[in-house]
Ligand code: GUN
């Protein structure tokens with residue numbers, strides 16, 4: 001049984017940090033190590049102690065002086081939009097119609113879906129993201145491509161076929177029955193196979209008829225262990241259109257509440273313009289509001305009000321929302337999250353930021369026993385971060401006075417160049433890719 005000892009500066013969160021330097025919220029070990037066996041973490045602590053207890057022939061991956069952290073988690077993005085990032089000049093509805101509903105039609109082609117799915121997973125890994133929750137296109141073959149690419153890399157990925165039966169081009173519409181049948185079949189095929197997790201994915205109220213929402217409701221009732229994902233309250237025109245399509249609903253949130261789509265496993269993209277009543281409904285149901293800062297700025301959608309979520313006791317997570325989001329990097333995403341909150345007089349401490357990318361997002365998914373922290377028994381999904389990985393960072397980093405300082409510089413200046421290595425279930429993915437590239441050149 002082969003074991004791997006990953007050596008470096010270990011950093012992992014135990015709970016949500018309260019305040020700027022809540023040292024009780026995290027564990028750091030300067031010369032630390034994580035021992036991995038069969039894809040799981042079997043020990044975490046001081047290198048010297050763990051080395052002594054490990055088999056003599058253990059492989060050591062020495063990443064000093066870099067940070068060894070849990071793999072980053074992205075709770076909302078769109079895999080068929082990988083080639084649509086940076087589409088110019090439009091807000092949500094025009095952007096969807098002009099760019100996205102054209103781009104997603106390409107995923108009827110299985111070869112295209114497979115090609116992009118592979119590149120998408122590699123892009124996540126290059127950025128240190130080991131788990132993500134993504135929308136596929138309306139085509140079941142896009143879901144097959146997505147989970148196949150994840151399985152080939154051993155990644156724990158959540159995803160599902162978008163259900164949409166109106167307000168979209170013919171080629172992107174299913175029907176209530178087809179959306180139901182295809183989703184059911186895909187759940188049967190993929191949910192719980194290896195590390196795959198399915199998300200029932202009605203795109204949003206605008207692209208689903210009440211008949212399709214009934215089908216989504218049935219799917220959710222029949223598959224309580226699946227996730228549910230949709231979009232909520234991103235843009236003023238979207239809100240007006242959605243509520244006009246469901247005149248009996250009290251507000252946008254109530255549309256989803258009426259179809260029992262709000263559960264503790266529901267992820268709601270954006271949640272920018274919600275009333276207190278709506279946020280309270282999220283709090284009561286346990287549904288998670290997903291903060292997508294680069295997307296909200298790029299589409300000019302608005303500013304996520306984190307303080308109101310906290311005050312009303314609602315759960316929230318963070319995500320890139322590629323392709324409205326402009327980067328796969330969770331570091332860049334948290335940099336923008338900081339600024340979005342800053343504009344509203346709110347603070348996001350560096351510790352809280354790193355908690356959010358890891359344990360916080362894992363908790364939002366209910367997966368904190370498996371991912372998001374380095375604890376014995378967890379899956380060995382690990383990122384190694386070089387906090388001076390990009391030019392100009394090294395000089396600035398020399399002046400860092402604390403861990404919080406270092407993390408803030410890393411988040412503000414860093415990107416994929418700061419990802420020194422990423423492990424998926426104990427396998428070094430960067431080294432593996434470099435090896436494959438070198439073999440291809442021979
Ligand atoms: N609302 C419905 N679909 C989408 C999408 O693909 N991206 C974003 N940002 N918002 C949406």
Ligand code: FE
Pocket residue numbers: 076077078231269321
């Ligand atoms: Fe989205």
